[in-house]
Amino acid sequence: MSTVKGLRAGVMASILAGVALAAGIAQAQGFSTERPGSILIFPKVVNTDVNTVIQITNTSNQLTYAHCFYVNGATVNGQPLWQVTDFELALTRQQPTHWGASTGRAVNPVDSVGGLDPGLVPPIPPGFTGYLVCVETSVDGTPVSANSLIGVATVGAIGDGGPNVVSKYNAVGIPGCGSTLGPCGTDGTANDGDNVLSLDNHEYAACPGGVYVNFESEGGPDPALVNAGNTASTVSTNLSLVPCGIDFENLIPETTTIAAQIRDEFETVSSVFPIGVDCYFEDPLSASPFGGAFTLSSSTFGTAILRPPLGGNGVPVGVPVVGVANVLRTADDGSQDTAATNLHFCTDETAPASCVTVNSEIRLPTFR
Amino acid sequence: MLSMKKLSVVGLVAAAYLGLVPSVHAGTFSDKGAAVLIWPTIIVDEQYDTVVQITNQAAVPSSAHCFYINANNRCTNTGEVCESSSECEDGGFFGACVPGWIETNFDVLLTRDQPLAWSASEGLSNSDLPCPGGFGSKCTGNGGTRVPPVGEEPFVGELKCIQSDPITRLPIPCNDLNGAPCRNDLEGSATLTGVVGDGIDPERYNAVGLRSAGHNNGDNTLTIGGADPAAAEYQPCPEVLVFNHMFDGAVDPVNSDNTFQSVLSLVPCTEDFLVQTVPFVTAQFLVYNEFEQRFSTSRPVQCLLESNISNIDTTQPDRSIFSAAVAGTVAGQTRITGVGGGLIGNGILFTSSGPEAFSGAGYNLNQFADRDEPDFIRIP
Numbered sequence: 001m002s003t004v005k006g007l008r009a010g011v012m013a014s015i016l017a018g019v020a021l022a023a024g025i026a027q028a029q030g031f032s033t034e035r036p037g038s039i040l041i042f043p044k045v046v047n048t049d050v051n052t053v054i055q056i057t058n059t060s061n062q063l064t065y066a067h068c069f070y071v072n073g074a075t076v077n078g079q080p081l082w083q084v085t086d087f088e089l090a091l092t093r094q095q096p097t098h099w100g101a102s103t104g105r106a107v108n109p110v111d112s113v114g115g116l117d118p119g120l121v122p123p124i125p126p127g128f129t130g131y132l133v134c135v136e137t138s139v140d141g142t143p144v145s146a147n148s149l150i151g152v153a154t155v156g157a158i159g160d161g162g163p164n165v166v167s168k169y170n171a172v173g174i175p176g177c178g179s180t181l182g183p184c185g186t187d188g189t190a191n192d193g194d195n196v197l198s199l200d201n202h203e204y205a206a207c208p209g210g211v212y213v214n215f216e217s218e219g220g221p222d223p224a225l226v227n228a229g230n231t232a233s234t235v236s237t238n239l240s241l242v243p244c245g246i247d248f249e250n251l252i253p254e255t256t257t258i259a260a261q262i263r264d265e266f267e268t269v270s271s272v273f274p275i276g277v278d279c280y281f282e283d284p285l286s287a288s289p290f291g292g293a294f295t296l297s298s299s300t301f302g303t304a305i306l307r308p309p310l311g312g313n314g315v316p317v318g319v320p321v322v323g324v325a326n327v328l329r330t331a332d333d334g335s336q337d338t339a340a341t342n343l344h345f346c347t348d349e350t351a352p353a354s355c356v357t358v359n360s361e362i363r364l365p366t367f368r
Numbered sequence: 369m370l371s372m373k374k375l376s377v378v379g380l381v382a383a384a385y386l387g388l389v390p391s392v393h394a395g396t397f398s399d400k401g402a403a404v405l406i407w408p409t410i411i412v413d414e415q416y417d418t419v420v421q422i423t424n425q426a427a428v429p430s431s432a433h434c435f436y437i438n439a440n441n442r443c444t445n446t447g448e449v450c451e452s453s454s455e456c457e458d459g460g461f462f463g464a465c466v467p468g469w470i471e472t473n474f475d476v477l478l479t480r481d482q483p484l485a486w487s488a489s490e491g492l493s494n495s496d497l498p499c500p501g502g503f504g505s506k507c508t509g510n511g512g513t514r515v516p517p518v519g520e521e522p523f524v525g526e527l528k529c530i531q532s533d534p535i536t537r538l539p540i541p542c543n544d545l546n547g548a549p550c551r552n553d554l555e556g557s558a559t560l561t562g563v564v565g566d567g568i569d570p571e572r573y574n575a576v577g578l579r580s581a582g583h584n585n586g587d588n589t590l591t592i593g594g595a596d597p598a599a600a601e602y603q604p605c606p607e608v609l610v611f612n613h614m615f616d617g618a619v620d621p622v623n624s625d626n627t628f629q630s631v632l633s634l635v636p637c638t639e640d641f642l643v644q645t646v647p648f649v650t651a652q653f654l655v656y657n658e659f660e661q662r663f664s665t666s667r668p669v670q671c672l673l674e675s676n677i678s679n680i681d682t683t684q685p686d687r688s689i690f691s692a693a694v695a696g697t698v699a700g701q702t703r704i705t706g707v708g709g710g711l712i713g714n715g716i717l718f719t720s721s722g723p724e725a726f727s728g729a730g731y732n733l734n735q736f737a738d739r740d741e742p743d744f745i746r747i748p
Contacts, residue, residue, distance in 0.1 A: 033399045034734050036610075051622045055612050057701045059736055094656045096612060098699035100622035113621065114697035115658020150734045152612045158626045158721045164567055166719045168729035214423055214483055214557060223487050224417040224561035225568065263481045265498035267507045299498065303423045303483040329561070331568045337727050339572035344399050344555050352427055352481075 029175055029183035030205045031322065033342040036060075037173025038144065039197065039204065039362065040151045042132040043323045044240035044282070044340070045070065045101050047124045050165060052101040053154040056118075056134065058091035060148035065090050066134040067141055067364065069248055070101075070122075073130035073280025080279040082253040086365070088141070089118040089134070091148075101128070130280055131242050135197065135364065136176075143364065145176020145191040145204070147183070155326065156338065167340035169324045175205050195249060195366045200359040207244035207320050209355030210307025210346035213237075213260075215325070217296035218285040222329050232332030237294070241281035241306070241323035245360035253279035256318035259309045260290070261352065264299035273309060277321055284328075305346050307355050319360050395606040396712060398732045401425040401552040402577020403531045403539070404590070404602060404745070408714050409560065409573070409633040409674065409730075410436070412489045413522035416562040420527060421485040422575075424478035426553040429509055431477045431534035433747065435641055436518055438470040439525040439672035449522060467670040469646040472519055473748070477534055479509030488527075491517040524674060526635045529554065530590065530747065538747070539601070541586030550580035560716075560730065565723075571730035573714045578602040592637055592710070594742025605637035605710030605743050606735035611702040613715060615657070616678035616685060618692035618699075620719060628698075629718040630690075631728075632680070634673040637710030637743035646671050649709040653680065655689050658697035663689035669711060677702075703736070710743045 029035065036059045045052045058064050065088065072083040091097060097118040099105035104123035105113065134151070138144050150173065156166030177188030184201045191203055200206050216222065216235040225233035243254035259273040272293045275281075285294035296302050308316040326340040346355035396402075410418045424430040440449045443456030445463030450456055456463035478484055479499050486492040492515035494500055501508035512534060518525070531554050533540050542550035556575030562568065578592060581600045593604020613630045620626035636647035648670050655663040665681040667673065678685035686693055690700070704711060713733050720726030 031399075032397075034397070034732060035395065036734070036736065053621060055614075055699050057610070057612050057699075059610055059701070059734075092660045094662075094701060094703075095658060095660050096656060096699045096701040097658055098614075098621065100620075102622055115699070116660065150610060150612060152731060154717060154719070154729065156719065156727060156729070158620075158623065158719050158725055158727060164719075164725050164727040166717070166727035166729045167572075168717050168731040170732055170734065212423070212425070212555065214421055214555070222419075222561065222570075223485070223490075224419050224559065224570075225563070227417055227487055227489060228561075228563045230563065230568070263483070265483060265485075267479055267482060267499065267509075301421060301483045301485045303481065327559075327570070327572065329568060329570050331563070333566070335567040337568050337570050339559060339570040339730065341557055341572045341574060342399055342732070344401070344574070346425075347400060348425065350427075353425070 028185040028201060030347065031208050031345055032173045032175065033170040035173060035175065036147045036150050038136040038147050038149065038176035039174035040134045040149050040171040041242055041322055042151060042153045042171045043242045044155055044326065045130055045132045045153065046155060047102040047126055047128040050155055050157045053098060054101060054132065054151065055096060055098045056149060056151045057096040058094060058148050059150055060146060061093045063092055064146060064148045065137045065139055066149065067137050068132060068134040070124055070132055071130045071280065072128050073282065074127055080253055082279045084248055084251060085122055087119060087121055091118055092116060129282055133246065142193045143191055143197055145178045147175050149173065155340065163336040165336060165338040167326050167338040169340040169342050172322045174199065177201065177203055195364040197362040197364065199244065199361055207358045207360050208345040208347050209316065209349065209357050210305050210320055211323060211343040212346055213239065213304045213306060213325055213343055215285060215294060215302055215304065217300055217302065218294040220300055223300065225329065225331055230331040234330045236284050236286060236328045238284045238326045238328065239281065239323055241277055241321040243277055243319050243321055244358065245319040245362065247363045249363040249365045254319065256308060256321065258306050258321060260293065260304045260306050262293055262302055262304040264296045264302040266299055305353055305355065307346060310354055316356050316358050320358055395604060395735050395738055397577040397579055398574035400577065400579065401555050403550065403552050403580045404578035405529045405554050405556045405575040406635065406712050407527040407556065407558045407575045408635045408712055410488050410525050410527050410558065411523065411560055412518050415564050416560050418488040419485055419559045419561065420488060420556065421483060422476060422529060422554060422556040423483040424481060424553050425555055426551065427480045429477065429479055430553045431475065431532055432529040432554060433532040433537045434474055434476055434527060434529040436472045436527055437525045437671065438468065438519050438523060440468050440523065441465045442468040467646065469671045470519060471641050471644065472516060474515055475512055475534065475537065476515065476529065477510055477512045479507060486515050488518050489521065491515040526672060538588055539584050539586055539590060542584050544582040550582055550584055552579045569728050571716050571728040573730035574732055576712045588642065588747050590745040592743040592745065593739050595740055600742065604738040605712065607705065607737035607739045608735065609704040609711055609713055610734035610736055611704060611715055612734060613677065613700055613702060614698055614717060615692035615695045615700050616676060616690055621698060625721045626719050630677045631716040632675060632677050632713060634669050634711050634713040636669060637712055640746045642746045642748050647709065649711060650707040651711055652705045652707060654703040656701045657695040658699055665689060710739045
């Protein structure tokens with residue numbers, strides 16, 4: 001009998017070793033706009049001439065909680081406000097929820113808003129231009145790596161005498177590593193539950209080294225509208241960028257500098273540096289930080305990599321960014337509409353892309 | 369009888385084998401470079417055109433073998449495009465309006481780091497190529513590219529592009545562990561732009577990508593996922609698509625004059641272009657409202673399902689489980705599982721305050737878990 005047990009133990013040990021070895025070669029998942037995460041970033045939340053509707057869903061079969069932070073990145077006299085407002089949500093199993101950013105959501109079971117109220121969500125003030133971060137937690141606010149959350153945001157306005165402009169994008173999800181068998185691969189560890197969320201491929205996925213922006217020539221015509229006879233159409237892309245690293249504890253806005261490598265259809269290469277991201281960046285590609293580089297002289301389409309510059313040792317100087325692009329099309333009769341898209345992540349660490357993964361952190365406030 | 373020593377050796381050999389085969393992990397990608405791109409919604413009609421954009425992320429040239437799939441419904445008696453059987457009248461007799469599946473393939477050759485785009489209604493001819501090569505050309509590398517316009521108007525279908533060898537038109541043999549790394553160089557997007565009434569309506573989504581699983585034998589059968597890591601050439605299709613949506617007819621929480629309507633497009637992961645068999649997958653929908661209440665329905669996906677969500681389970685939208693009047697809340701989560709194969713898709717949200725004041729917004733679906741069963745793409 002002991003011999004049989006020994007045989008089984010030997011086989012099991014070998015199989016387990018094989019599984020561990022295979023898991024070691026499993027590819028790390030990284031930031032995602034499709035898979036559930038433990039941190040969600042909504043890079044564009046506005047209450048200006050357009051508004052924002054936020055949707056968050058708990059994709060797990062467990063009750064979960066989230067600690068959310070609105071960050072107002074609007075600037076006053078060139079200085080970012082960096083005003084932070086936080087609130088908490090509770091989501092039952094598989095529960096979707098929504099709220100209008102300008103209206104918030106009350107906890108009122110008898111109001112006209114159907115559904116289980118996830119928590120008291122404050123409205124954002126008029127003029128708000130910034131982003132939303134939601135961190136999955138346990139009931140006492142301790143960060144957890146349950147990877148239950150997905151989100152989408154709808155930005156726009158219809159009617160009211162203005163242009164009909166509506167666009168939609170997925171929230172950027174940051175997975176918690178959880179363990180060596182989690183989405184970060186063999187480097188993954190359990191969440192230590194403190195207020196420092198380490199984006200380092202140990203506790204949470206590390207920041208991708210850059211993002212791709214696929215764009216139409218800024219101010220140029222739209223091919224589909226041209227085909228439809230709108231020969232005076234124009235296209236303008238607005239970028240919303242959030243630094244990958246936020247300090248909510250000390251309220252120090254993250255500042256980073258990124259470079260843009262641009263290539264058009266004719267292999268013409270250009271670059272723009274520096275592009276300062278001071279807490280938050282929201283500007284069209286025609287804005288001064290880009291120096292006109294996104295207006296292509298002889299091409300309709302281009303692609304750009306936005307990433308921090310590399311120091312002498314090949315290490316990025318500063319943190320990368322995540323974001324969305326919102327493209328405004330204007331027809332020759334003045335009618336307009338927008339279409340948003342998530343930016344692709346650049347994970348190619350080889351030259352010339354050189355999108356080296358960067359470790360960063362999100363610090364949550366601690367309350368004593 | 370095997371001794372303990374021999375069994376342990378067998379186990380260790382198995383462990384070493386598993387260790388040498390890169391394991392597959394985690395679904396499709398619309399936010400990273402990939403080896404196969406799928407655009408689930410390509411529309412060309414009186415109002416809409418689709419601009420397809422594909423980019424080579426690599427610092428070396430890449431080639432893609434692409435397939436337009438025309439999924440127009442057709443009358444069985446006349447062969448004309450139809451929406452319902454009532455349109456299939458001929459000589460007093462009615463045919464049936466059945467799903468169609470006509471495939472057209474072409475090649476796209478990209479130079480290093482190059483973005484390329486074309487209108488589905490116009491295609492891309494030699495004179496439109498940025499880098500055709502030859503006298504007077506600014507650059508070379510696109511020679512051999514010719515994108516046809518879609519086969520007919522109206523056109524409803526999908527586009528699929530596979531990173532391939534420009535000569536064989538098959539995937540490039542590779543193995544990440546043998547010094548011939550597999551490539552995931554392609555990214556893409558589509559913008560459906562409409563001129564509707566007095567306005568315009570662009571809707572954009574990212575192409576869904578299948579990334580390499582770390583090895584490829586370069587034959588004409590692309591194995592996607594599956595339990596055997598040694599066989600999988602591409603990372604698996606998702607087990608569940610998660611559609612975060614507004615219920616049809618729901619009132620905009622910000623402006624109560626507006627209502628929402630959503631459109632869902634689904635295509636099968638498995639497609640056989642060699643023998644031209646129409647793929648058939650049953651999509652199961654599990655719908656949660658904000659009260660955590662649950663509904664379900666299912667619907668066959670034959671080649672392509674493109675539908676208002678409140679028409680998925682009924683012809684009477686007000687009675688649909690996807691209708692806000694039935695669901696009782698604004699937002700919903702629909703979990704879509706394919707039976708008999710995996711599914712890939714995208715969504716479009718329409719916001720309107722009247723028939724002439726509306727705007728559509730495209731977005732990608734979320735996903736959960738990986739399929740255990742493999743999917744396949746077989747190419748000629």
